[in-house]
Amino acid sequence: xxxxxxxxxxxxxxxxxxxxxxxxxxxxxxxxxxxxxxxxxxxxxxxxxxxxxxxxxxxxxxxxxxxxxxxxxxxxxxxxxxxxxxxxxxxxxxxxxxxxxxxxxxxxxxxxxxxxxxxxxxxxxxxxxxxxxxxxxxxxxxxxxxxxxxxxxxxxxxxxxxxxxxxxxxxxxxxxxxxxxxxxxxxxxxxxxxxxxxxxxxxxxxxxxxxxxxxxxxxxxxxxxxxxxxxxxxxxxxxxxxxxxxxxxxxxxxxxxxxxxxxxxxxxxxxxxxxxxxxxxxxxxxxxxxxxxxxxxxxxxxxxxxxxxxxxxxxxxxxxxxxxxxxxxxxxxxxxxxxxxxxxxxxxxxxxxxxxxxxxxxxxxxxxxxxxxxxxxxxxxxxxxxxxxxxxxxxxxxxxxxxxxxxxxxxxxxxxxxxxxxxxxxxxxxxxxxxxxxxxxxxxxxxxxxxxxxxxxxxxxxxxxxxxxxxxxxxxxxxxxxxxxxxxxxxxxxxxxxxxxxxxxxxxxxxxxxxxxxxxxxxxxxxxxxxxxxxxxxxxxxxxxxxxxxxxxxxxxxxxxxxxxxxxxxxxxxxxxxxxxxxxxxxxxxxxxxxxxxxxxxxxxxxxxxxxxxxx
Numbered sequence: 166x167x168x169x170x171x172x173x174x175x176x177x178x179x180x181x182x183x184x185x186x187x188x189x190x191x192x193x194x195x196x197x198x199x200x201x202x203x204x205x206x207x208x209x210x211x212x213x214x215x216x217x218x219x220x221x222x223x224x225x226x227x228x229x230x231x232x233x234x235x236x237x238x239x240x241x242x243x244x245x246x247x248x249x250x251x252x253x254x255x256x257x258x259x260x261x262x263x264x265x266x267x268x269x270x271x272x273x274x275x276x277x278x279x280x281x282x283x284x285x286x287x288x289x290x291x292x293x294x295x296x297x298x299x300x301x302x303x304x305x306x307x308x309x310x311x312x313x314x315x316x317x318x319x320x321x322x323x324x325x326x327x328x329x330x331x332x333x334x335x336x337x338x339x340x341x342x343x344x345x346x347x348x349x350x351x352x353x354x355x356x357x358x359x360x361x362x363x364x365x366x367x368x369x370x371x372x373x374x375x376x377x378x379x380x381x382x383x384x385x386x387x388x389x390x391x392x393x394x395x396x397x398x399x400x401x402x403x404x405x406x407x408x409x410x411x412x413x414x415x416x417x418x419x420x421x422x423x424x425x426x427x428x429x430x431x432x433x434x435x436x437x438x439x440x441x442x443x444x445x446x447x448x449x450x451x452x453x454x455x456x457x458x459x460x461x462x463x464x465x466x467x468x469x470x471x472x473x474x475x476x477x478x479x480x481x482x483x484x485x486x487x488x489x490x491x492x493x494x495x496x497x498x499x500x501x502x503x504x505x506x507x508x509x510x511x512x513x514x515x516x517x518x519x520x521x522x523x524x525x526x527x528x529x530x531x532x533x534x535x536x537x538x539x540x541x542x543x544x545x546x547x548x549x550x551x552x553x554x555x556x557x558x559x560x561x562x563x564x565x566x567x568x569x570x571x572x573x574x575x576x577x578x579x580x581x582x583x584x585x586x587x588x589x590x591x592x593x594x595x596x597x598x599x600x601x602x603x604x605x606x607x608x609x610x611x612x613x614x615x616x617x618x619x620x621x622x623x624x625x626x627x628x629x630x631x632x633x634x635x636x637x638x639x640x641x642x643x644x645x646x647x648x649x650x651x652x653x654x655x656x657x658x659x660x661x662x663x664x665x666x667x668x669x670x671x672x673x674x675x676x677x678x679x680x681x682x683x684x685x686x687x688x689x690x691x692x693x694x695x696x697x698x699x700x701x702x703x704x705x706x707x708x709x710x711x712x713x714x715x716x717x718x719x720x721x722x723x724x725x726x727x728x729x730x731x732x733x734x735x736x737x738x739x740x741x742x743x744x745x746x747x748x749x750x751x752x753x754x755x756x757x758x759x760x761x762x763x764x765x766x767x768x769x770x771x772x773x774x775x776x777x778x779x780x781x
Contacts, residue, residue, distance in 0.1 A: 508563060
């Protein structure tokens with residue numbers, strides 16, 4: 166009780182003794198101003214007794230100072246802090262608290278979260294005048310019992326244990342344990358209780374990652390209950406993201422989230438074997454054909470299968486699904502200021518509604534060569550896959566800056582020849598030799614320029630060019646995806662012509678844009694054989710030409726082109742469904758410009774169709 170006179174002064178309970186302590190803070194607060202703040206806006210009474218004393222002491226405080234000397238009193242072991250008449254001296258703030266119907270549920274929710282984490286303590290919360298408490302948890306040694314007492318048996322009996330940690334058990338830099346709901350748990354809203362180093366916090370990236378796992382694993386994307394306790398070195402947690410300190414970011418955040426995703430997905434897949442569900446009738450005007458995970462909901466289910474000989478080169482779906490878990494960004498972002506600025510621009514320009522659509526849409530099929538049909542809730546959209554993939558690739562290049570895997574070319578590709586080829590393709594009359602000298606000069610200048618920047622391109626973007634001016638390697642922007650190599654000449658020419666090499670930020674941005682355009686899911690250069698492009702492969706020939714041996718060779722070549730085109734277009738559509746869209750759900754942050762530039766077009770709404778047809 167000797168410390169009672171200074172208890173409510175500012176910084177008395179501060180956890181900081183020197184500046185470096187900020188890097189190792191583990192407590193809920195550290196400035197020591199909470200008690201002092203309470204005394205300025207309410208009447209604070211502290212009752213305390215330490216073990217071995219015959220009686221306790223009660224003290225009252227106002228404006229940070231002790232009002233009267235502490236008085237002896239009867240007390241139970243421990244300390245009780247009571248705050249009364251909150252905001253008695255601030256009419257505006259007090260008026261804002263008049264609606265207890267809004268504030269009290271928030272208090273109950275907060276206490277529930279603390280009760281299941283600090284299971285060795287008893288928690289009770291009762292509204293003034295109520296006969297029974299809304300929260301009452303006894304001290305227990307079982308986390309599951311604590312959850313049962315707070316959230317009920319229906320939640321506790323549908324939980325499974327989850328654990329994750331570093332592969333290097335000797336260091337144990339990262340450790341997570343908790344509970345997550347099984348496929349039998351049904352809820353309309355996610356409940357995620359996250360404690361990091363015993364601090365109740367939020368991590369939007371982790372929450373979204375968990376929702377993605379449930380949406381991809383469970384039918385109808387039921388909302389989960391998740392409790393996690395994560396232990397990290399304090400210096401690995403950045404709490405200065407939001408003034409309230411509720412939102413945090415973690416060092417090596419992508420790696421940690423990846424481990425947690427893998428653990429949850431594994432547990433869910435195992436729990437699906439014993440899944441039981443309850444059916445519920447859906448209003449007719451809300452009825453949707455099928456859920457996003459059912460293959461029958463995609464257009465492919467209504468098409469006859471093509472012969473396997475025409476679909477060579479398409480990887481197995483299981484291998485791609487495995488690689489989706491590996492499609493993670495580097496553990497550490499580049500520390501260059503310009504790269505950080507580009508990452509911040511991506512975050513700040515993100516369109517919230519489009520992010521929701523991209524993250525929770527169902528792929529239906531390709532409407533034409535450029536637009537795909539997407540279903541989100543009860544709406545049908547046309548989405549420009551070229552624009553979406555171009556933006557996704559650009560963002561991935563910035564995120565993976567200086568951390569690329571490599572695609573090794575089978576043979577070195579001379580830059581000079583690639584640029585000449587691109588210039589000839591741009592020529593309106595490629596068969597003529599006009600301006601060849603000018604093209605040669607342009608190719609030599611661009612080749613020398615790219616060779617001068619080869620070290621930077623290799624280190625930061627994974628584009629390796631040897632001293633002889635040959636392209637040797639390209640970066641891996643998305644696993645299980647190789648860009649259209651027919652567009653390499655255009656890409657190399659773009660590096661020479663369109664990149665701003667003078668300013669660092671603009672340089673990185675324009676190189677990333679060039680890579681994004683190259684890796685985007687453009688339509689193949691060969692015309693689509695399933696539409697009007699079929700005439701390109703089946704040209705009419707006269708009987709005299711058919712007798713000529715050369716024309717028969719031409720027919721064989723056209724047949725080979727037809728098979729090559731069918732393979733190219735089938736590969737593209739397969740990759741759009743199984744590579745592009747899963748990657749978009751994980752990584753793409755659609756910029757606001759996509760809301761108005763025709764990338765997304767709403768074509769139908771189930772509610773409006775119901776008004777017209779009165780059935781679905």
